[in-house]
Amino acid sequence: MTLTRAQSSRAQGRRPRTILPRPQPRTVVRPNRAGGPRRRVDALTGWAMITPSVLLIGLFGLVPVVWSFVLSFQQNDLQTPAQWVGLKNYRTLVHDPVFLQAIRHTLVYTVIFVPLTLVLSLIVAAALNRRIRGITVYRLAVFIPVVTSTIATGVIFSWLMDPEFGLVDAVLHKLHLPTFGFFASPGGALYAVVIMTVWGWVGFGALIFLAALQGVPQDLLEAAQIDGCSKRGAFWRIQVPLIRPVSGFLLVWLTINALQLFDEVYVTTKGGPLHATTVLVYYLYQEAFQYFHAGYAAAIAAVLFVAIVVITLVQLRLTRDPSEPAR
């Protein structure tokens, strides 16, 4: 988890000024405005190189986005000619109880999933950031859930968390602890999805944090130790503040993914039981591809798009490293 401003400025205050890695002045030589043939060739080469990706992103990214905005003002079943309905889809959304429920589920999921994944990833990364025998095996083990297909994960968790035959409840029962309905219970299904997805994402977060932790200069830590700082203190006061940009990236990335939760729900609960795990994208899918209310689904997508843009901008502002000048 990222630190609050107060904590991080305190941490900065404790940093020995002399060895603090300062933001370097940008030394990029600005090309002459007038330019020359050389510059034009460079520009052309650049464009030539990115053209394939630009085309692909345009075709598979931008075109669908624009099209779905257009769709959201239509009544469209994807088969018969569409009708323009103006803002009707958006007006219906506001009064749609399932949509409002889906927003609530998505928010609850995000608010639990993101911090939990961040904290666990950081702890796992810290545990893996050491030289011990067989560390590669541990790192691999942590990363395996990330590369496991969602379908496989879903099937395995459905069995593990089966209220009757699942291993989890069997163990809880043996230990005389209360058992849970997990995916089968309207009250617990969303939390079961949280458990499953956190398991799947911690490996990814840990990998990113691990790379960041290894980028923290060793001499800073040694200097802190010489000054009598404990290992734990060095971790929270030096390493964590220094990997702030990475934490910010993960925060944004995990939030976007949480708001777009779909696969895991589709594989395990199909939005149920009794809409308990109907999140926005799942509801969108249902409206678009089961009921063929494409215009209405596009309106949901548009709302989600705007929400993600706003939330991302807010997060980027909050997690920006204060020592860096605003861009």
Place this chain on the structure above:
Amino acid sequence: MPHQRPIRTRRAALGCVAALVAATSLAACSGGGADSSSGGSTITVAHGYTSVEAKEMDKLAAEWNAQHPKTKVTLQFNGGNDSALQKTVAGFTAGNYPDVAYEYGSSAAQLARQPKLVDLTAKVTAPGVDWSDFYPSERQAATVDGKVVGVPALVDNLALVYNKKLFQRAGVALPTASWTWQDFRTAAKKLTDASSHTYGWAYVNDGSEDTVWRFLAMLWQAGGDLLSPDNSKPAFDNAAGLAALTQLHDMAVVDKSVYLDTGNDNYLNLFNSGKIAMLWTGPWDLSSINSDVDYGVTLLPGYNGDHETISGPDLYLLFDHSSARSDTAFKFVTWLTSAKVNLQFSIATGDLPLRKSETSLPGYQQFLAKYPAEKVFVQNLNDIKHVRPNIPDYAQVSTAVGQMVQSVLLGQSSPAAALKSGADQVSSALAGS
């Protein structure tokens, strides 16, 4: 699911606009190609069969192609029948759709709106087709608002499948064709043993059509129906609906003799491992029952002597590319679903006969000898009286009914309360289109 990243800088956005223009013109160039290039009257048939059925389909298509060198058939795997509808609709948007598509019967009404759909109403009256030879419920499922939209491709229905060993172990008499709901409930309770996690019955409780159609069979037995005859309003908020939901409530909530499957993948494995004594299932599951499980099949338990089941006919829908291709498509589908050819398919796969006349062909005895358990299902075909309503909003109606059944099974609401809110939701689904 692929996640799209927002594009931030202005320059990237400008580049993308340029790309958009380029991409659109590219798409415009390539759009028309697919249809015209295939030429002649070679047709594509999209289906979702796998394993034995896919192999037999390949064989039949090869047979057709050998006999008809000028009107060949290319088979195309649609990725699985569960998403056949989505795939086909996406194909229309992209301008690239098959001549023939295998679709679930419940998708018929949604695809009936498709302008490219070939209206078969006149075609099926042609002498070679023998339309009335298909079982009535199949013909009804293929008809939307009086228009024939498809040809029956495969039919399933539900019967009671039970594990004989579990009955013997619990000292319960084996089910008979004259079982009542009460007999069924009592047996399920006796077969349930909480300490060994053994259940009398299993119910697919994911709220999908799988949840709904088993309930519909009970509703019909109790004398009710899902919608009014003109499909304009719910017709289950009455004594019949209450009886069906109460039976589910009493078994799942009071007796706790039902394993509630959150997906639809678990119950068969559990049946195979002797944890579930009875299933309401159909021919599609029989091939997945382990050979060491000694099972029997009989009619569903009945209400006041009514043992009606529900059938789910799937269809071949034809989509227009040119009249020559539609002709070929219709000829191929008629051939494929003719008594002789379909029986050959049934013998290879264990799927049910589609036509009444198949049961009097000599090959039918071979079918029964190979699949003795199918006899009850074939018998059922004659006794099916209702079909699901063929309306475009069926998917939403189904969701509403699924939620209603689920809320009862989970003990979240009483049968009466669930019935009322289910009827309200079905009403608004019907009004909302």
